[in-house]
Amino acid sequence: MRPDTGWRFNRLFDAPHRLAFAAATWMLMLISLWWAMVNLAGGEGVAMHWAMAPATAHSLLMTFGFMPLYFIGFLFTAGPKWLGRPAAAARDLLAPLAAQVVGWMVFMLAIHGRDPVFGQSVGAIGLGAVVFGWAGVIRRYLSMWAASRVADRVHPTVVAVGCVFGLIALAVAAAGVAMGDPPLVHGATHAALWGFVGLVFATVAHRMIPFFSAAAVPSLDAWRPLWLLWCFVAVFALEAAFAALDAVATIAPHSLQIGRAAAEGLTGIGLLALAVRWGLVQSLRVRLLAMLHLGFTWLGIGLLLSGVSHAVAAAGGAPALLGLAPLHAYTMGFLGSTMFAMVTRVSCGHGGRTLAADDFVWRLFWVLQLAIVARLVAAVLREASAAWSVALIAAAAVGWAGVCLAWGARYGHWYGTPRPDGRPG
Template sequence: MSSPVPPLRPTISVQLGARAPADKEAAARRKAELAAVADAAPWRASWLLHAPHRLGFFLASCVLVLASLWWALVQVDRATGALHLAGGLPQIIVHGTVMVLGFMPLYFAGFLFTAGPKWLHVDAPTATDIRTPLLLQAVGWALWLTAGVTAQGRGLALGGGALALGGLLGMVGHFWKLVRASTLPDRLHARTVGVAGVVGCISLAGVLVCVALERYDLARLWVLTALWGFIVPVFVAVAHRMIPFFTSNAVPLVQVWRPFWVLGLMLGASVFEVLAVWIEGLAAPGTGWLLLRGLVELGVAGMLLWLAVVWGLVQSLRVRLLAMLHIGFVWLGVAYALSAVAQFAAVYLGSPVFGWGGLHALTMGCIGSLILAMVTRVSCGHSGRALVADEVVWTLFWLLQAAVVLRLIGALPGASAWWITAAALLWFGLLTAWSWRYARWYGKPRADGKEG
């Protein structure tokens, strides 16, 4: 009798097991070689046109750094009186407009023209397709900031603002083309972004008309309308769609939970804040209104903080890049809570107290943190690098949190102007370091050798 044929499966398993480490080592070496080639490549502006996120994020970073530098210098001048800065517009209008409508729409472009086509199942535009509207915005905001240090700069500001408005109109129009081209039944998030973009265009036009008429009190109302009617809804829509998705992919046992009624409540809260801007801007608010606003904002704050926990806040803290998103979202709830405190304080003390605290918890804490997290994520993923927040990014993120705390202290009654100056300088320094790091990537090939 012949001996039985030995089983083949164990032999094959052993052979595969022997090859696997070698294959992994070879892949790791190849990846390291490609990354070294990318890092050693010269920075070229032409690479900015290889993907929408490259151009959008690079231009946004340029505007962000310039705006932050100017505002840091303004704060140093206010604290010391040494720089004698003078501009053709009130500094608060220059600052508020560029911080709300300057760099953030450009960051939106980098993200929405990368992720938006995937949401809608349509062909993605190239960077060349959106180059003109993005460049118009960047040049326009550079002129706007120049007007902030030019004594007779109102005309320059209006010219720069007109360029920025033309660019924003073109960007929003291009996004609406993607929405209309989609045949998916669920386009709610994209439509929300599109409607918010229209509000942003109307708000910027309102700012420019008021600047032309020298009605800076009304210009401020339009800036706040852009914040609550454009910027916040875009972030809310993106957070509602992406945070549960990212969390469920990275954290075990956390399911995707994002019912549309939650999005509706968050958008409704933004609409309420827009109404509050105009109600309080055009007439002196009474006690009843202040109490109503405070109660509504307190309820919204509770809902948002509850939602942060439901979305996996605690579990996310083990994954840095995910934790950055969740912490940024928590600041949205904190912003509403601080605004509610300001309303109650106005009722019981007879004057507004800590009003700027809630606003900066929103802009620096929530929006600043979410920009840092989302741009880092897209930049890493679309440059062929590891999708992680390394020590450098993690440190910069916590420096950002420190800057927010400094600014909140500066909003307290009787606080020294140096608190705000320190916050502005720290904000400028950390975001310049962060922007510089990724701006170098945008002008070089991907680290994995792929296109894009």
């Protein structure tokens, strides 16, 4: 009798990463396709109904809509190993995952209603379900953390702090949607981009990138001093505070602008130097490793661009010389590329497949990089050439969506099929 190798829903319960990554990938594909259609419709002059500001909906979905779901898969796959605890059961995660996915479905229904009150009420209900689901995940993770007796719990602890901050920020954003207060939503969402999503990514990068690099390239060492992690924590906490301040202060004090520009510029240069120290050049020989390193490099680029933009503003120039270019270098570049690389690695390593980026994934990664560059150029051109800016934004959105759909289709299929090596998990 031939073994059943078809896609089966029940196989999502074979391992936590299968179930969580499947939910995350579904949301990533849906949100990316929605945003591409919004940009294409806008470029063609097609009017759409909006029950809330497009920027509000976009920022909430891109920050909280899929990244935390990927975190769940990682936390309950690597987390038990970090904490010396038994492996987690995927079925235990079903309820909080389902609450989040259903909540986002409700929220997306509210976005394009004709009545803003409908958008506020139904959108807040959807976000309330997401908050409930994420709280359930954090409760399970903190229980695992509290039961751990390993000596080194620094990285899991920083991740836990970031996740709790994300829960608080999401709850504040939900309240902002309910009250029709876009600045409150903006502040909470952008603070979470740094204090939650970015902090978790940077903590995992500090622990894993040097380790992966040394394992793949013998000439490299796994250099990751603990003080470097605390520098990461300080940088992301500072940027989260700046993001919250931007939402409530129309004009920051001049001295604060200068200090922010200097801090971001110097940090960006330091992070680019760190990328080289961690083996950026040597990593280019190993595709999967190169993807991780190039993703991390975008963090330094984003902060350096932000520092330049704030320096020009402090000197009396254009208040936002580079527009949203620094933000998208950070979000699409660092967060997007690192997500792409990390999820690919976990899906291969825990799916019984070769731990490598094949031609399909490698080409998709470079299409993603082109989409990032297009979005950055669009931000810089917004004043000089509005038509080109709109076209490039649409191209970036379509490129991002195309990559996510193709990438998601492959790995979404993997999560519901047996491991090719015949092992469980």
